[in-house]
Amino acid sequence: MVGSNSNIKLRLSIRYLIAIVLLVIMVFPYLYMVLNSLADWSQVDRKLIPTQFTLRSYQWLFTGGETGITRPWIHAFFNSVFVSLVSTALMMMFAIMVAYALAKLKFRGRDSINNFVLFHMFFPAIILIIPNFLIIQKVGLFDTYWALIIPKAMSLWGIFMYTNFFKAVPDAFIEAAKLDGASDFKILYKIMMPMSKSITTVVFLFLLMERWTELLWDMIVVRSDGMLTLNVLLSQMFGPYQSYPGPMYAGAVMLTLPIIILFIIFGKKFQEGMQFNLK
């Protein structure tokens, strides 16, 4: 009996060891990125773990170094923050509103809309990119914030997630609130929203992350330097600045770190929400 007990302990420690090794391998590319952004330029992409460090890459990013061309990195960073936050806020707001109607309001045509949302969700979106670009151009929104925000203001996946969640909320809550004289807006705001905290965290993080790292759309609807999002700017610099890998890594850190920090802050809530969704 004692033998099997220590056997279990041994097995468990082996599992922990494997898990740690796996985790290190999975996170290594990030570590490589951060270290290279701080590494002395003679060591960038030459050492697995650099030994000499400098802030030159970050400084270069903002001054343009010897090329003297200052690229709007900070501006692009704020563009990314602004566009992602506004877009995600709209996606959340609309998803909650629409989902409440689809899950809890009985109205004529609801089933048709529900089916249409599913059809829309599974429709290959690839077909829409050219005409959507043309719409933006035709109404004169090309190269504006609106071009980055409006077509990305609705998330079908968000609607789908919230509809499923709201459907699981018993009608009795709503009926009780109605008897107390609460309006539907109030029910949505005071009852449904507080109940959906964990799923809201999950949906918010997924949508924000997707918006933050969007490339194709952002790449085609804006052109001028002041309008670029950080992801697009980094992508543009990818080719021509290959001889300056250090600053590229610094830009990559700028693009990656905020979302990771946000994610780690919400980590626990996120896992709870995921577990709910997967059940």
Place this chain on the structure above:
Amino acid sequence: MEKNNNRLGWLFASPYLIFSTVFFLGPLIWSLYLSFTNWDLISPTYDFVGFKNFTKALGTPGVRSAFWVTYKFMIVFVPIVTAMSLFVAVIVKGLPKLKTVFLIGFFLPYLSSGVVASLIVKGFLSHTSPVQTFLRDRLGLDIDWLGGSFSALFVVAMIMAWKFTGYYALILTSGLESIDQEVYEAAAIDGVKDSQRFWRITLPLLYPAIYTTLILSFGATFGIFTEVYQLTGGGPNYATNTWQMEIYSQAFKNLQAGYASAIAIMAAVATFISIFVIRKILEMWGKRNGWV
């Protein structure tokens, strides 16, 4: 009461209805119309060319490769990501401590932008990189990763696998944890050997979760763009030319909006049919084994 709800329902649903009319139904019809024209994205006039775009597309290496490259990606990416995420899930499942930390840690790659992932990989595989130096000096291997058709495809597939493993592991872990421990005990009494445990008990009970990750990973291959755009531009010799890459090049580089619309429609049809067939196959596979 009933009438009131009707108005409120339509009011609440109206943002979606407006959005889908402007950015889905309208564009869909427009796209169909454009695919029969020779419009170049700039000039004010264009002609109606019938099915010429479609017949032309079928003969070009760009479109042919886009069609096949997706399935090549599937063959490499789906088994790797499924095996990796299953392995991670089995290791992490039921760890008494730090389980959340591990799962969140594995999930972090999913947050990376394709641009950043490509940048890191490009640096990692550059001529002077520690990996390449090691391979060259110690093993005598001088591999041009992004220059070879299979290795370029493999590199992109590995980036995708790195990105999605933690996400799918999260799904599989909660699938594993919903399996009652008593099932294993009962099976042990019935004489199921430890070596058969995974195949005879875990896999069947985990099938719904595996089905989900398989559908997600098959679906993900149809959306590959950023990594390919950054790393190979679809090359070498169309070896990584995905549908999105081909459409982007034709529409926004070669400025052939009409032709690109035709390709987009072909891509949508290929995607739709493929996903449908894959779903059916997976469902049949599950049913035949009595897992569903």
